[in-house]
Amino acid sequence: MIEVLQPGPAAYVEDLGRPGLASLGVGRSGAADRGALVRANRLLGNPDDAAAVEVTLGGLQVRFHDDHVVVLTGARVPATLAGVPVAGDTLLRARPGDVLVLGVATAGLRTYLAVRGGLAVPPVLGSRSWDVLAELGPAPLVGGEMLAVGRPSGPGPVAEHSRPPAGTGARAPGHVEVDVEPGVRAEWFAPGAWETLVGGPYRVTPDSNRVALRLDGVVVARADRGELASEGLVRGAVQVPPSGKPVVFLADHPVTGGYPVVGVVTAAGVDRLAQLRPGDALRFRGAGTGPGRPR
Incomplete structure (x- = not known):
């Protein structure tokens, strides 16, 4: 115990x-x-x-x-x-x-x-x-x-101390970059929105938690199309509310959302985002040419 x-x-x-x-x-x-x-x-x-x-x-x-x-x-x-x-x-x-x-x-x-x-x-x-x-x-x-602690399922480590694997442990945030794949809702964004997302710096705001990182920085402009019907969300989805300030969903994200998703951060990138604190800076590193466009 x-x-x-x-x-x-x-x-x-x-x-x-x-x-x-x-x-x-x-x-x-x-x-x-x-x-x-x-x-x-x-x-x-x-x-x-x-x-x-x-x-x-x-x-x-x-x-x-x-x-x-x-x-x-x-x-x-x-x-x-x-x-x-x-x-x-x-x-x-x-x-x-x-x-x-x-x-x-x-x-x-x-x-x-x-x-x-x-x-x-x-x-x-x-x-x-x-x-x-x-x-x-x-x-x-x-x-x-x-x-309570479970019963080990097989042979385990016997050494009292082991060397840490290479490249492990959280890095000091500094200027974090994470990879983001394009979303599929290009028609819901103004021209140049993808370039804005991957070009501009952002900072994590204090109202971030295990549900999502809320970001402050350059505004990702949406097209004037009203409101999108709710659809499924995934971990790493970068949603853009009417304010234009991106929200990146983490482990406890809702299963659906009604704001368009401009991109999705890779699994490894979400792990890095989960280690960011309020005030930490980040940039998105884009793959492809933008939401819903051929890559």
């Missing part, structure tokens, strides 16, 4: 979500940075979709009541285990009574605490993910909560 002493600003149990239920009005949800969750599980020898704790900005404190092998991935965060500083992307052996303390993240936004065997909280509709928009799944963690 793992005891939550302090959850920090926000801590959720997340796996890879509940796909295949959009027709019922249920979004996939799951880890905001899927790559970081999968990396943690592969380091531990877990299935890719094993549940872990997604920690927002740090501040989590937990006590281990049994022997466990754990790992931290995603945002870089100062951490101690039993009072000893520990690194991310490194296998850590926790003993009964050991306390893991995360400070404030120094790069990135979301850190993943994964344990060998995965978290065994009760699933909801087949997933152990909390969806902040639908308020579906295991509730946000609170102090005093006890988290």
Whole structure:
């Protein structure tokens, strides 16, 4: 068992979500940075979709009541285990009574605490993910909560510490660029809208969360066509409301939306966006020639 002493600003149990239920009005949800969750599980020898704790900005404190092998991935965060500083992307052996303390993240936004065997909280509709928009799944963690750990499914890591894989860990945001594919609603945008999107700088606004990044920057002009009927949305969709300020949907996006989608960020790009904080800058790197046009 793992005891939550302090959850920090926000801590959720997340796996890879509940796909295949959009027709019922249920979004996939799951880890905001899927790559970081999968990396943690592969380091531990877990299935890719094993549940872990997604920690927002740090501040989590937990006590281990049994022997466990754990790992931290995603945002870089100062951490101690039993009072000893520990690194991310490194296998850590926790003993009964050991306390893991995360400070404030120094790069990135979301850190993943994964344990060998995965978290065994009760699933909801087949997933152990909390969806902040639908308020579906295991509730946000609170102090005093006890988290059960599953039984390992096969041979796992035996070393007390392992080298981090090359190229892992959240990078300092700086000037982030992500790849975006064209959308299919060219007729809903003014001429030059695609070039505006991929040419102009944007910043993440404070009203961003696991549902979407709301951006401030150059305006993507829409054509005067009234309102679009609601249609399906996907993770990474770049929707343009009447204000012209793009909104990029993340893990907990709604299943439908009524504003036209100018493009869709790649899966790897969405993982990078999930690590951005309010005020961070980004640019879109375009593929193709624009929404709905041959590439």
